[in-house]
Amino acid sequence: MIEVRGLTKRYGPKTAVDGLSFAVRPGLVTGFLGPNGAGKSTTMRMILGLDHPTSGTALIDGRRYDRLRRPLTRIGALLEAKAVHPGRTARRHLTWLAQSNGIPPGRVGEVLDLVGLESVARKRPRGFSLGMGQRLGIAAALLGDPRVLIFDEPVNGLDPEGIHWVRHLMKRLAADGRTVFVSSHLMSEMALTADHLVVIGQGRLLADTSMARFIAENARTFVRVRTPEPERLRDALATAGIEARQGPEGALEAERPPAGPAELAARIGELAAERGVVLHELSPQRASLEEAFMRLTHGRVEYQAREG
Ligand code: ADP
Numbered sequence: 001m002i003e004v005r006g007l008t009k010r011y012g013p014k015t016a017v018d019g020l021s022f023a024v025r026p027g028l029v030t031g032f033l034g035p036n037g038a039g040k041s042t043t044m045r046m047i048l049g050l051d052h053p054t055s056g057t058a059l060i061d062g063r064r065y066d067r068l069r070r071p072l073t074r075i076g077a078l079l080e081a082k083a084v085h086p087g088r089t090a091r092r093h094l095t096w097l098a099q100s101n102g103i104p105p106g107r108v109g110e111v112l113d114l115v116g117l118e119s120v121a122r123k124r125p126r127g128f129s130l131g132m133g134q135r136l137g138i139a140a141a142l143l144g145d146p147r148v149l150i151f152d153e154p155v156n157g158l159d160p161e162g163i164h165w166v167r168h169l170m171k172r173l174a175a176d177g178r179t180v181f182v183s184s185h186l187m188s189e190m191a192l193t194a195d196h197l198v199v200i201g202q203g204r205l206l207a208d209t210s211m212a213r214f215i216a217e218n219a220r221t222f223v224r225v226r227t228p229e230p231e232r233l234r235d236a237l238a239t240a241g242i243e244a245r246q247g248p249e250g251a252l253e254a255e256r257p258p259a260g261p262a263e264l265a266a267r268i269g270e271l272a273a274e275r276g277v278v279l280h281e282l283s284p285q286r287a288s289l290e291e292a293f294m295r296l297t298h299g300r301v302e303y304q305a306r307e308g
Contacts, residue, residue, distance in 0.1 A: 001023060001025060001026055001060075001061055001062075001148070001179055002023065002024040002047060002058070002059070002060055002148060002150075002179060002181060003023045003024075003057075003058070003059045003062075004020055004021060004022050004023070004043065004047065004056070004057075004058045004059075005021050005056055005057050005058075005059075006019055006020075006021055006055060006056035006057070007019070007020040007021070007043065007046060007053050007055075007056035007057065007058055008020070008053060008054045008055045008056050008203075009039070009042050009046060009051065009053055009054050009203075010054045015203055016039045016042045016203055017039040017042050017043055017046070017053075017203045018039075018202065018203035018204045019056070019204065020039075020043060020056070020200065020203070020204070020205055021056075021205065022198050022205060022208045024179055024181045024198070025179065025196070026147070026174075026177050026178060026179045027174055027175075027177050027178075027179075028174050028180070028195040028196050029170045029171060029173075029174045029180045029182060029193055029194045029195050029196070030179075030180065030181050030182070030194060030195070030196045030197070030198060031182055031183070031184065031190045031193065031194030031196070031197045031198070031211070032044075032181060032182065032183040032197075032198050032200075033183070033184075033187075033190065033197060033198070033199045033200075033293060034199060034200040034201055034206075034297070035201060035297050036185075038200045038201050038202060038203065038297075039200055039202070039203040040152070040183045040200065041079075041080065041152060041183075042203075043058075043200070044077070044079065044150055044152050044181075044183065045079070046058050047060065047065065047150065047181075048065055048075070048077050048079075048150065049064065049065030049066045049071075050079075060074060060075050060148055061074065061147070061148065070101050070102050070103075070144070071101070071144075072097065072101040072103065072143060072144035072146065073101065073102075073103065073144035073145065073146055074144070074146050074147065074148060075146050075147075075148040075149070075150065076140070076141030076142055076143065076144060076146040076148070076149045076150070077141055077149070077150040077151070077152075078134070078137040078138055078140075078141045078150070078151045078152060078154055079137075079150075079152045080152050080153055080156070087124055087126065088124065088125070089121065089122050089123060089124055089125075090112065090117055090120060090121050090122075090123060090124075090125060090128075090136050090139075091108060091112065091121040091122060093125065093136070093140075094108045094111065094112065094136075094139060094140060094143060095108050097140055097143055098143055101143075101144055103143055103144050107143060107144075107145070108143070111139040111140075111142050111143050112139060114139070114142065115135040115136070115138050115139040115142075116135060116165070117132065117135050117136060117139060120132065129157070130156065130157025130158075131157045131158045131159060131162050133157070134154060134155075134156060134157055134158060134162075134166075135162070138151070138154065138166070138169070146178075147177075147178050147179060148178065148179040148181075149173055149178060149179065149180050149181070150181045150182075151170070151180075151181070151182040151183070152182075152183050153183055153184055153185070154166050154170075154182060154184070155167075155184060155186060155189060163189060167189065167192060167193045170182060170193050171193065174195070182194065187288070187289045187290035187293055188288075188289070188290065190289060191211065191215075191288065191289035191290075194211055195210065195211055196208075196209070196210055196211065197209060197210070197211055197214050199214070199293070199296060199297070201296075201297050206296055206297065207296065211289070214289070214292055215287050215288070215289055215292045216287070217292075218287075218291075218292035218293075218295050218296045219287030219288060219289075219291040219292035219295060220255070220287055220291070221255075221257075221260070221261050221284075221285065221286060221287045222253045222254060222255045222261065222264075222285050223253070223254045223255075223261055223264050223265045223268055223282065223283065223284050223285065224247060224251050224252070224253055224281060224282075224283045224285055225244065225251065225252045225253075225254055225268060225279060225281060225282055226250065226251050226252070226279065226280040226281035227252070227272070227277055227278060227279050227280060228278055228280065229277050229278060230252060232275060232277050233252065233272060233275075233277045233279075234252070236271045236272060236274070236275045236277060237254060237268065237271060239271075240256075240267065240271055241256060242254050242255070242256045242264070242267070242268065242271075243255055243256065251281065253285075254268055260284075261284030261285060261286055262284050264284070265282050265283070265284045268282060269282055
């Protein structure tokens with residue numbers, strides 16, 4: 001479990017993290033989202049004792065990072081900046097980490113195997129691709145078999161197979177009952193990986209909720225309908241309390257919260273059949289995490305691209 005209470009970080013006049021409080025619970029993958037510059041990395045660095053809070057606390061299983069004995073056995077982390085000695089082989093890098101944390105040397109082979117780097121264990125990370133570097137970073141995070149894991153942008157530089165592998169690794173770690181806290185700017189990937197979300201903007205908490213609730217509360221779900229008889233269809237839907245608005249390209253967009261899109265599409269199909277109205281399209285449109293995120297964080301982006 002990670003607990004952040006009133007966490008604040010100022011760099012001179014700049015407030016990077018502003019009174020953040022949230023908890024990351026075991027058994028779930030918790031996604032950490034926010035526009036660029038929102039304060040995600042600063043928060044993660046403070047949890048890991050790499051940066052000192054101006055005020056507030058960050059606790060790992062009830063203790064500050066600097067009070068943990070053999071910290072790698074408590075919390076593992078992959079941060080964006082690679083902290084690998086470029087001249088040491090992958091195996092020696094991990095062996096050195098294991099020795100300095102009282103981790104049995106046999107664990108090195110296990111994690112190399114787990115991340116698929118066995119065959120390059122004797123190579124120096126200098127020649128590694130970005131994706132191999134990420135795998136080595138993940139191996140280091142897993143070395144002490146910790147109950148709490150933090151990953152900052154873990155799929156950066158990975159190919160589709162690597163992304164798939166990371167997704168399943170995160171889920172497996174959470175299913176083991178571990179605490180998994182992961183940031184990513186890839187919304188579609190996050191939507192497939194995380195069960196819970198912590199969303200921040202300009203250093204402040206915007207949402208701390210399940211993935212399903214976050215999407216349901218911040219994005220629109222509707223059914224797109226095309227028909228050559230829009231007026232007749234509108235009348236039919238109105239009798240059932242379904243509002244149909246004009247959408248783009250001649251389509252109608254029907255909504256009746258809290259009905260889910262599949263349920264609503266079925267009802268619309270039935271009403272159209274009863275009245276003999278021809279339909280050319282009837283498609284439930286599911287709200288996406290990306291849309292929900294954009295709506296919630298709009299106007300909270302530090303550096304927005306200017307048009308023109
Ligand atoms: P994110 O990870 O969400 O993109 P960061 O935590 O990297 O955001 O940054 C949050 C804000 O704090 C940004 O405005 C950034 O410029 C600023 N910041 C981060 N680190 C420093 C630092 N060492 N000195 C000054 N400002 C910093």
